Amino acid sequence: MPHDERAALLAAYDAQLRGAAEVQGAVSSDQSGPLWRALFDDGAFVSYESLEGLGSIEEVERLVAETVEHFAALPQVRSFEWKTRGHDWPAELDGLLRRHGFEPDEVETVMVGQAGHLAVDVQLPEGVSIRRVDQLPDRAALVTEASEVAARIFGDGPSGAEMLQRLDRMQGREQFWVAEARTATGSQVICSGRLALVEGTEFAGVWGGSTLPEWRGQGIYRALTAARARSAIAEGVRYLNSDCTSMSRPILERSGLVAVTTTTPYIWNRPAG
Structure with a gap:
């Protein structure tokens, strides 16, 4: 660039x-x-x-x-x-x-770029689906499960109760998305992430994206990011930003985001x- x-x-x-x-x-x-x-x-x-x-x-x-x-x-x-x-x-x-x-x-x-660059179609593994859950009646169980998965991956992080309280304070300006894998007994959250709409700006942040190790390398994080990008565009967002680790940076760069600082x-x- x-x-x-x-x-x-x-x-x-x-x-x-x-x-x-x-x-x-x-x-x-x-x-x-x-x-x-x-x-x-x-x-x-x-x-x-x-x-x-x-x-x-x-x-x-x-x-x-x-x-x-x-x-x-x-x-x-x-x-x-x-x-x-x-x-x-x-x-x-x-x-x-x-x-x-x-x-x-x-x-x-720090990665920044046009939301449209990330709103692409990504093929998911068989049995995996992505959806927004913060507006659902059963969101408490799903957000709690996703928060526990993220804490296992990162070693710490907000609890499900803390995340639910944050979602309540944000009053719809923050969305919670999960990727789920179909199992013999139902489904399992394998990746999750948030989309934070920043009031009064052209931006939304994509945060999280913690994927269980056995599910990495199959496009799940990229698909979760693409779903959030499409949702951001529907809300009138122009830019997406993310603070990313060395693991997620290559995916975001391939999607069109640009490293602007650290x-x-x-x-x-x-x-x-």
Whole structure:
């Protein structure tokens, strides 16, 4: 992709998907300077569009220290995430965060592109089907099963109850999709993912996509993404975005999404005792 097109996608991402948009669905949120600070059922989170308005490294460090004090004063917060991007100022932010008790998690790639590029037909293995379930009467059992599958794959994640509460808060702006395999006794959730419509923007996020190991490499993740892309287009969405691991990045790139930057979550955990 030409540099100017990639730059335009990154500019749209920065302008539309950071700050207030990124704390959509929070239990509560507030602002401190350029920061949006949010509480979710499963933790807390910091987002911002830019820190450049602070003007100096000293002011950035002051804000980091103030933010740690803010969350440390809330006994229900055991940990929180400060989400960074690879193209952000200041370059010294890694050291500042580490000095104040943060540790970096896995680096992910931020992918952005036209929703239409992903809305393709994908042949599924025999006995596998995909559907949206958040609007169904039996959604509680399906979302709970899918959340348990995702937790087994990733090692952690929101519980079914937490995910159901989030879906309720989002009031239809977040969709929950599953891929199911037919079994002798019914069906089994083998992959799941969300489509998060970002109010007031041209974007929707595709999140999740955790596939059981024995079902990988058969097009299921790509088909789940295509189904969500078609749904996004029906809602008037122009762009899709995703923070992806090295496992899903090649699939999204083949589908037409573009790597525009990286993102690293820095995690602060409350000291023991």
